[in-house]
Amino acid sequence: MTAPPRDPAARIRAALDRLAGDMPSLGVAVSGGGDSVALMRIIAEWARGRRIMVATVDHGLRPESEAEARQVGQAARALGLPHAALLWQRETEAGNLMAHARDARLRLLSAWAQRNELAAVALGHTADDQAETLMMRLARGSGIDGLAAMTEWRDAFGIRWLRPMLGVGRDELRDWLRARDIPWIEDPSNEKEEFERIRIRNAIAAMGLDIAALARAAAHIGEARDALSHYAALASQGAIIRNGALILPRRPFSDAPAEIRRRLLVAGCRWITGADYPPRRATLLHALNAMAAGSRVTLDGALIEPAGDRIRLSREPAAAMRAEPSEGPLWDNRWRITGLRPGQHVAALGLEALAQVNWRLSGLPRDEAAASPAIWQGGRLIAAPLLRPAPPLRVSPLRGATEFRRLVMAH
Known part of the structure; x- marks a missing residue:
């Protein structure tokens, strides 16, 4: 068996060839930290005519974040890559701030990638992230899915996410950057032990645990997950x-x-x-x-x-009734609607309107009929196309x- 190349950039390029070799365009999420800066530089060298774009999510959690996003933009443009700063507009402070920030980052990046017709977005997760995630989830008593390694790619939030650096350690990347005099931003929150990941990171270092071995363990659990x-x-x-x-x-x-x-x-x-x-x-x-x-x-x-x-x-039915009415073409994250006329909207049929459409003739169970998409004009029921055809109105499920x-x- 051939040993992987010692140069971390060579391993990342090989992963990019495997994951994105046939993609004409690619987005790169860059925070300014060492991992993502190295990813941006390596992708810029690897691109070979592909359209590459860079985005930084500014969560607004630290006073320096705006200036750091500008710094990433300058570094990207120096490589000839267009850059966008995506600002998170927080609506609430309730709940787990880090979880809200993670979801917001993915949603902002997904929307940016779809606007720019990018085939995927590359993220800077490393073997260290694998090891830390495994230990965090062990501490929470997670099951097989939680303990399994992050995969090299996944589809979520309407876009494909690539992780081409999972076979590379954080220290390797920083050595690679230092050897080329490439600066990066050190996030001071990486020293704050109130964050679970930082506590786990420090514990791994204090116990002298092998990052590569922990990442391999997560990969083995991933194989068990795939069998299940x-x-x-x-x-x-x-x-x-x-x-x-x-x-x-x-x-x-x-x-x-x-x-x-x-x-x-x-x-x-x-x-x-x-x-x-x-x-x-x-x-x-x-x-x-x-x-x-x-x-x-x-x-x-x-x-x-x-x-x-x-x-x-x-x-x-109650969940369908809570779904926001839509003027089309999508409703309740479940249905595609065509043929709507001006002033018409889609909302759940509801239990009270069942008698108006003689739902028993449709063959649908009562609750399914109540949760089905109906066409309304103001408060007046126009049609329930799933129960009875009503051309040119047409509804079709989004998933098969x-x-x-x-x-x-x-x-």
Whole structure:
């Protein structure tokens, strides 16, 4: 077996060839820290005619952040790369600030990448990030999915994310930068032990743990996760998709181990709702226990009904009623609507309007009919196209069998 090249840049270029070799364009997220600055420099050298763009998310959490974003912009333009500073407009301070900041960063970068028609966005995660994440999640008692290594690529928030530096350590990258007199920004928050990741980073150093060995352990757990995903995919082979609902064969589901049932339910709920994240583990376990007892249950906006030899997952009517009305073309992150006329909008049909459309003739269960998209003009019901055809109005689900299989295998 050939040993990987000692030069970290060579390993990153090889990963870029593998992950993005056929992409005509690529975005790079650059904070100004050593990892992302090295990534930007290496991608600039690797680009070979590809369209490369750089973005920095300014979370506004430190007084220096605006100036640091400008500094990144200057470095990017010196390499001939266009740069955008994306400002996070915080609406609330409640909850986990770091989690809110992470989600905001991904959403801002995704919107920027889609506006600029970029094929993917490269992130500067390293082997050190793998090791730190593993230890953080061990401390929280995470399951296989939480402990598994970050993957080299994933699709989320409407864009593909690439991590070409997972095989490289943080110290290697800084040595590479120093050898070329390339400056980077040291974030003072990296010294603050009130942040969990910094406490874990310091603990790893204090115990003398091997970063590469921890990253390998996360990779091994990732292989176990992939095997479980394959088992779940086999258990879901008899799934039926009909009118925006998902129907699972009950026997393979019930006979599968608890972890496989959990994976199928997570995939099913995310398929129904379009959520970026799975339901919380405690609510998920409650739902599984209720299903084992033959009860129907709601979970994160999905309605789950075991009946006979099937398990039916559909949109919870109350969640559909809470969805914002839309003038098209998309509604409830579930449906695409065409044929709307001026002044018309889409909202849930609702239980009170069922009698107006004689829903029983549609063949849909009552709750599915109530959660279905209806066309309204002011407060007047115009049509319920899923229950009864109403040309030129047309509704079609955003997700089909391919998306469900992808969610079953999702990392």
